[in-house]
Amino acid sequence: MAELLAPAGNVESLDAAIGEGADAVYLGLKTFNARLRSSNFSFREFEGALSSLHKKGKKLYVTVNTVCEERETERLYRFLSYLNRVGPDGLIVQDYGVIRMCQEFFPNLVLHASTQMNVESASAANLLGKEGFKRVVLARELGLEEIQDIKAKTNVELEVFVHGALCVSESGLCLFSSFLGGKSANRGMCAQACRRLYTSESGGGNFSGYYFSPCDLQLIDKIPDLVQAGVESFKIEGRMKSAEYVGSVVAAYRYVLDHWQENKKEAVAAAKRMLATDFARSKTSYWYNFKTVQDGVEGAGSQILNPNQAGGTGIYLGKIASVKSAPSEIQDAAKAAAEKSGGQKDYRIQLALLKGGSYNPDPGDSIRIHKKNDAGRSSHKVRHTEFDDQGRFWLDVPMGFGDGDEVYLLQTKSMSKRYPRVLPNDLAPFNHQPRDELLPVMDLTPVQKKELDYFPEGIYVQVSSIADVFAAQALNPVRLILELNKETLGDLLNKKTVLPFSKKQIILSLDPFCPQGIEERQDEQIGALVEMGYKTFVANNLAQIPMLRQKDAKAIAGPYLYTFNRWAVSWLENQNIGAFVSPYENSKKNLEAVFDPKFRERLLLPVYAYPALFRMRFMLPKEYDFTYFSDKEEVNFKVNSTADGSFVMPEVPFSIADKTSDLQSLGFRRFLIDFSKTKVQRQEVKAVQQSMAKQKPLEGVSRFNWKEGFYSISPEEYRAKFDASGDDNWRSKNQPPRSGKGRKFQNAQGPSARGYYSPRGKGKKRR
Numbered sequence: 001m002a003e004l005l006a007p008a009g010n011v012e013s014l015d016a017a018i019g020e021g022a023d024a025v026y027l028g029l030k031t032f033n034a035r036l037r038s039s040n041f042s043f044r045e046f047e048g049a050l051s052s053l054h055k056k057g058k059k060l061y062v063t064v065n066t067v068c069e070e071r072e073t074e075r076l077y078r079f080l081s082y083l084n085r086v087g088p089d090g091l092i093v094q095d096y097g098v099i100r101m102c103q104e105f106f107p108n109l110v111l112h113a114s115t116q117m118n119v120e121s122a123s124a125a126n127l128l129g130k131e132g133f134k135r136v137v138l139a140r141e142l143g144l145e146e147i148q149d150i151k152a153k154t155n156v157e158l159e160v161f162v163h164g165a166l167c168v169s170e171s172g173l174c175l176f177s178s179f180l181g182g183k184s185a186n187r188g189m190c191a192q193a194c195r196r197l198y199t200s201e202s203g204g205g206n207f208s209g210y211y212f213s214p215c216d217l218q219l220i221d222k223i224p225d226l227v228q229a230g231v232e233s234f235k236i237e238g239r240m241k242s243a244e245y246v247g248s249v250v251a252a253y254r255y256v257l258d259h260w261q262e263n264k265k266e267a268v269a270a271a272k273r274m275l276a277t278d279f280a281r282s283k284t285s286y287w288y289n290f291k292t293v294q295d296g297v298e299g300a301g302s303q304i305l306n307p308n309q310a311g312g313t314g315i316y317l318g319k320i321a322s323v324k325s326a327p328s329e330i331q332d333a334a335k336a337a338a339e340k341s342g343g344q345k346d347y348r349i350q351l352a353l354l355k356g357g358s359y360n361p362d363p364g365d366s367i368r369i370h371k372k373n374d375a376g377r378s379s380h381k382v383r384h385t386e387f388d389d390q391g392r393f394w395l396d397v398p399m400g401f402g403d404g405d406e407v408y409l410l411q412t413k414s415m416s417k418r419y420p421r422v423l424p425n426d427l428a429p430f431n432h433q434p435r436d437e438l439l440p441v442m443d444l445t446p447v448q449k450k451e452l453d454y455f456p457e458g459i460y461v462q463v464s465s466i467a468d469v470f471a472a473q474a475l476n477p478v479r480l481i482l483e484l485n486k487e488t489l490g491d492l493l494n495k496k497t498v499l500p501f502s503k504k505q506i507i508l509s510l511d512p513f514c515p516q517g518i519e520e521r522q523d524e525q526i527g528a529l530v531e532m533g534y535k536t537f538v539a540n541n542l543a544q545i546p547m548l549r550q551k552d553a554k555a556i557a558g559p560y561l562y563t564f565n566r567w568a569v570s571w572l573e574n575q576n577i578g579a580f581v582s583p584y585e586n587s588k589k590n591l592e593a594v595f596d597p598k599f600r601e602r603l604l605l606p607v608y609a610y611p612a613l614f615r616m617r618f619m620l621p622k623e624y625d626f627t628y629f630s631d632k633e634e635v636n637f638k639v640n641s642t643a644d645g646s647f648v649m650p651e652v653p654f655s656i657a658d659k660t661s662d663l664q665s666l667g668f669r670r671f672l673i674d675f676s677k678t679k680v681q682r683q684e685v686k687a688v689q690q691s692m693a694k695q696k697p698l699e700g701v702s703r704f705n706w707k708e709g710f711y712s713i714s715p716e717e718y719r720a721k722f723d724a725s726g727d728d729n730w731r732s733k734n735q736p737p738r739s740g741k742g743r744k745f746q747n748a749q750g751p752s753a754r755g756y757y758s759p760r761g762k763g764k765k766r767r
Contacts, residue, residue, distance in 0.1 A: 016247035019419030097567030164237025209307030244411035314408035318357030364413030
């Protein structure tokens with residue numbers, strides 16, 4: 001029978017999920033998970049929950065679904081070692097480095113591929129199945145027919161999101177939040193740029209709207225079809241939602257799963273009534289009502305986007321007009337209630353005056369507060385309300401919020417239920433902790449003679465159109481990277497244009513989104529191109545690795561096959577990939593840590609680009625008749641809607657072109673100038689050339705994360721700083737120390753593995 005999988009962002013949500021009949025829950029601990037803003041679980045709580053759930057015949061999966069920098073790999077290793085001892089039912093992972101470590105040290109850990117891994121085809125699922133994965137969580141941008149086709153072509157278990165918030169960007173490919181200040185969605189720090197209010201010039205005047213704030217997914221009426229398709233697990237999103245929300249949604253989907261075979265129409269109707277009061281955004285079935293992929297590309301934008309829909313969830317209660325300290329007896333009562341329910345021990349509240357709403361919540365109601373600068377949000381159960389002498393309404397809210405922050409009603413007390421506690425009353429017996437274990441150093445595979453003949457030193461230029469191939473000649477690149485899209489594919493396959501570069505000099509870049517609906521066609525197209533003499537490709541999706549391997553083509557790992565640590569690089573090496581394009585989010589410090597000088601020949605480093613911040617599988621609705629738009633800080637962006645999907649990019653490029661001379665001295669000698677999705681302009685080409693030649697920074701460009709790196713802060717520091725300042729724009733650059741010498745480790749793999757690892761300071765080549 002299909003599994004109903006529910007989110008557990010905190011102890012109360014865990015109780016609600018199990019109380020309403022979930023078969024399994026997924027939760028995060030306080031590190032390496034993509035919902036660092038939720039409460040998450042302490043080690044004791046996690047172990048206690050696991051023990052209780054196993055006694056009930058339920059399962060628990062742990063999210064380890066973020067990318068990891070090199071400096072964090074030892075902490076990651078200790079965390080995985082801890083999980084290996086405790087034994088959850090599965091790990092939901094994104095980083096290839098986690099795969100590599102688990103294969104090498106913890107083969108008993110069960111791996112599930114996170115939706116952040118961008119799996120949307122049978123080829124990708126089968127590749128991961130061969131690498132030891134039990135399950136893949138499919139990307140959310142798929143239709144029913146595509147899921148049916150994937151299931152028919154793989155033995156790997158499939159998990160599908162069926163309810164909750166959507167990302168407007170294709171799964172795992174959003175760079176917007178990271179571009180705004182290092183708060184990477186791939187690191188669990190998404191600032192939800194898609195939910196923000198933007199302004200553009202449209203129809204002769206200014207038009208403001210929540211252009212990219214998607215509706216919430218609701219597939220309650222598709223459950224019978226997905227059961228019959230063979231989907232093993234139905235996933236509800238919501239680790240940052242209230243326990244009441246989790247309970248009501250789980251109850252509805254439980255009802256359909258249990259009763260659809262008796263009377264599908266009545267079961268679905270009853271479940272929809274249960275969902276009618278979840279106070280979330282308007283609903284969409286997204287890709288599930290289109291007969292063809294092309295229909296979806298043309299129509300899904302209207303299904304998911306509503307620019308008049310605010311980014312918030314729930315019923316609008318007003319804005320905070322003023323705050324004041326809560327009386328000590330109210331604070332003490334709130335703290336006692338929180339400790340009794342298993343919530344945060346340090347539970348600090350204040351009183352807030354609301355203005356602008358039409359409903360006053362009661363104690364016991366659940367609310368969500370959104371900071372006015374979009375910097376953060378928090379769910380909260382109201383403990384105290386009062387009217388002052390002037391008849392003004394006050395209620396308690398968490399510390400860290402203030403004037404202008406918006407408040408929404410999520411659930412009312414009358415809708416709340418009390419559930420049996422899942423955690424044992426006594427957590428003292430659960431006392432495992434990550435140990436102070438040392439991770440052996442992973443050294444990458446040395447470059448062999450003539451191994452990288454297809455990957456020479458020099459300037460690489462990437463373009464998206466045939467016209468720009470000619471414009472790129474001005475930069476005299478050693479290799480021209482041509483993006484494969486509808487226009488360029490048609491031109492190449494039909495031999496319409498004689499290009500000014502030989503086929504040996506041209507590298508073809510594959511799109512990072514490779515859904516089942518186009519997988520077979522893309523495989524055939526790659527085969528035809530290889531037959532024509534194009535032998536080198538940039539792979540940006542796992543599905544493309546076996547496609548290229550079967551055709552004996554050279555594969556370069558693109559920037560969307562994330563290599564933020566050398567364990568991830570090593571895993572890709574084991575897929576017969578020997579050259580890599582650095583992710584756009586990378587920093588100088590991390591890049592040097594991942595690639596020691598003798599391995600820097602393997603890297604192509606982007607030094608100039610307009611990185612796609614959102615990549616959407618659909619064309620934008622017709623009313624989006626603008627190219628440029630701006631946020632409230634008057635920062636400008638541009639959007640490009642095409643038959644290949646839609647792309648949001650910054651108006652100003654990312655550039656470290658002036659650093660190329662310094663980088664050459666460090667051993668980086670392959671540089672990428674990326675004009676993807678833009679038109680190559682002669683004046684811009686000249687400016688980039690001068691910046692590189694004179695080592696002079698360009699004006700008005702972004703450094704992205706190059707200097708500062710990721711916004712990096714522990715969850716405990718994050719909450720403490722947020723509570724104190726009310727502003728989560730604080731940036732911490734403290735790096736965890738590495739200590740001691742590594743221990744020798746015997747090779748547990750086999751002759752197929754590439755790369756080698758050793759005690760620190762020594763290298764022993766793997767056999």
